[in-house]
Amino acid sequence: MxxxxxxxxxxxxxxxxxxxxxxLPSEKLFPREDLKTATMKIFDNPKAFQYGLSNGITELREKIAARYTKEGFPTNKNNILITTGSQQAMYILAKFYESKDITIEEPSYLGAMNIFRLNHLKMHGIKLEDDGINIEGFKKSFKNTKLAYIIPDFQNPSATTYSDKKREEIAKIVEEEDGILIEDSPYSELYFDKKNISISSKIPKKSFHLGSFSKTLVPSLRIGWIRADEDLIKSLLIIKESIDLHSCGISQYILNEYLEDEVKxxxxxxxxxxxxxxxxxxxxxxxxxxxxxxxxxxxxxxxxxxxxxxxxxxxxxxxxxxxxxxxxxxxxxxxxxxxxxxxxxxxxxxxxxxxxxxxxxxxxxxx
CATH class of the missing domain: 3.90.1150.10 (Aspartate Aminotransferase, domain 1)
Known part of the structure; x- marks a missing residue:
C-alpha cells in the first residue's frame, strides 16, 4: 500500500x-451562519451528546430517504446507513466483498482504488468513454465479477457523465447477471443543466447508492450514506458497528437541524x-x-x-x-x-x- x-x-x-x-469545495460558499444557528440549537438536546444508533439518527435517515422518494426512487429510513463520509461507505463495502473481483472504470477514483487494494479486491479496469464506460467491456467483465464500482455523474477524475442509454444498459446487465452495482454519487447535485436519474433506482435490490454532504455542504461534518435494500443494509451494519459503533452524533444532529429548512x-x-x-x-x-x-x-x-x-x-x-x-x-x-x-x-x-x-x-x- x-x-x-x-x-x-x-x-x-x-x-x-x-x-x-x-x-476541495469553495470555502466562500459554506453556509456558516446557518450551520452556526443549527449548532447552537442542538446544545439544548442532550441526545446529541449521547451514544447513538449504529445506522444513524432516525430523523436524518428519514430526511435523506424523503429526498430519494421525492425524485421517484421509493426509499425509507431502513434503506439508509449513515457513514463517516462516503469514504467509509466504500471501506465498509470493500470489507463486505473482501478478496472478490470487481469491475471498475479506467480512469477511476483514487480513493476507491486504494480501499479496494487494502481489502484485496482484484480490479478489472474498463475504458471510460465520453458518454460512460465501454458497454461491451463492462458486460464481458461483469459476467465474471458480478460486482462493479462506477461514478456515473461528473465522474472523478474524468468529469464524464453517463448517457441515458448507457445507464439503461448497465442496469440491464446487472439484472441479467444477478450481480451488484456500487454507484458512487457525491457530485450528482452539482449539475449545470439537469440532474440525471440514478442507475440504482432501476435496480434497487441489486445496488448500493452512495451519497455525501461533503461536496454539497461542508466536508468536515464527515457525513455520507449508503442507500440499499434493507437486507443488504443489515449485513453492512455488522461491519459498521465493528469500526466505530456509529458516526459522529454531533455532526448528524447539526446536519439534521440544518435540513429542517428544505428550501434554504x-x-x-x-x-x-x-x-x-x-x-x-x-x-x-x-x-x-x-x-x-x-x-x-x-x-x-x-x-x-x-x-x-x-x-x-x-x-x-x-x-x-x-x-x-x-x-x-x-x-x-x-x-x-x-x-x-x-x-x-x-x-x-x-x-x-x-x-x-x-x-x-x-x-x-x-x-
Missing part, C-alpha cells in the same frame, strides 16, 4: 501554492451550481487561451476537468510545476498500473478566478 498522491501533495505545498489538485438547502445547492458553472467556463477559457494543446471534454457539472497533453509525461511535468507553486493531479494516478501518460485532472471549484488564470499560465511556462 502507498499513500494517496493527492493527500501527500496537499501536505507538501504551502499557502502560496495554487492548487488544482484536491477535490435547495437555494444553497443552486448557489453552488451557479458558482461552479462560472468557474468551469472560465477555466475552459483560460485553457483555450494559454494551453491550447490540452485536449479535454467540457464538464457538465461536478468539480473536475480532465484532459490530455499528448506526448507529455504529466507526472514529470507536475514535479516542475511544484517548483513554480502550482499543482494538479497527473492522470496515471487514476489507473491500476499507473503507467505515465499525458492526462491531467484539474479541480476548478476551490481557486479564485485570478488563481485559475495565473496557475494555467505557470503550467504553460513549465511545459
Amino acid at each position: 502507498k499513500r494517496s498522491f493527492i493527500r501527500e501533495i496537499l501536505e507538501s505545498i504551502d499557502e502560496n501554492t495554487i492548487s488544482f489538485a484536491g477535490g 438547502y435547495e437555494n444553497h445547492l443552486q448557489d453552488i451550481r451557479d458558482d461552479y458553472e462560472k468557474k468551469a467556463n472560465f477555466f475552459c477559457e483560460q485553457l483555450d487561451k494559454y494551453l491550447p494543446e490540452f485536449k479535454y471534454q467540457k464538464p457538465k457539472g461536478g468539480m473536475f476537468l480532465y484532459g490530455n497533453l499528448e506526448g507529455v509525461d504529466s507526472f514529470a511535468l507536475v514535479q516542475k510545476c511544484i517548483e513554480k507553486k502550482v499543482v494538479y493531479v497527473p492522470g496515471n494516478q487514476f489507473y491500476i498500473d499507473k503507467i505515465p501518460n499525458g492526462e491531467i485532472r484539474f479541480n476548478y471549484t476551490h481557486s479564485s478566478f485570478e488563481q485559475i488564470e495565473k496557475g494555467i499560465k505557470l503550467i504553460k511556462s513549465c511545459l
Whole structure:
C-alpha cells in the first residue's frame, strides 16, 4: 500500500501554492451562519451528546430517504446507513466483498482504488468513454465479477457523465447477471443543466447508492450514506458497528437541524451550481487561451476537468510545476498500473478566478 498522491501533495505545498489538485469545495460558499444557528440549537438536546444508533439518527435517515422518494426512487429510513463520509461507505463495502473481483472504470477514483487494494479486491479496469464506460467491456467483465464500482455523474477524475442509454444498459446487465452495482454519487447535485436519474433506482435490490454532504455542504461534518435494500443494509451494519459503533452524533444532529429548512438547502445547492458553472467556463477559457494543446471534454457539472497533453509525461511535468507553486493531479494516478501518460485532472471549484488564470499560465511556462 502507498499513500494517496493527492493527500501527500496537499501536505507538501504551502499557502502560496495554487492548487488544482484536491477535490476541495469553495470555502466562500459554506453556509456558516446557518450551520452556526443549527449548532447552537442542538446544545439544548442532550441526545446529541449521547451514544447513538449504529445506522444513524432516525430523523436524518428519514430526511435523506424523503429526498430519494421525492425524485421517484421509493426509499425509507431502513434503506439508509449513515457513514463517516462516503469514504467509509466504500471501506465498509470493500470489507463486505473482501478478496472478490470487481469491475471498475479506467480512469477511476483514487480513493476507491486504494480501499479496494487494502481489502484485496482484484480490479478489472474498463475504458471510460465520453458518454460512460465501454458497454461491451463492462458486460464481458461483469459476467465474471458480478460486482462493479462506477461514478456515473461528473465522474472523478474524468468529469464524464453517463448517457441515458448507457445507464439503461448497465442496469440491464446487472439484472441479467444477478450481480451488484456500487454507484458512487457525491457530485450528482452539482449539475449545470439537469440532474440525471440514478442507475440504482432501476435496480434497487441489486445496488448500493452512495451519497455525501461533503461536496454539497461542508466536508468536515464527515457525513455520507449508503442507500440499499434493507437486507443488504443489515449485513453492512455488522461491519459498521465493528469500526466505530456509529458516526459522529454531533455532526448528524447539526446536519439534521440544518435540513429542517428544505428550501434554504435547495437555494444553497443552486448557489453552488451557479458558482461552479462560472468557474468551469472560465477555466475552459483560460485553457483555450494559454494551453491550447490540452485536449479535454467540457464538464457538465461536478468539480473536475480532465484532459490530455499528448506526448507529455504529466507526472514529470507536475514535479516542475511544484517548483513554480502550482499543482494538479497527473492522470496515471487514476489507473491500476499507473503507467505515465499525458492526462491531467484539474479541480476548478476551490481557486479564485485570478488563481485559475495565473496557475494555467505557470503550467504553460513549465511545459
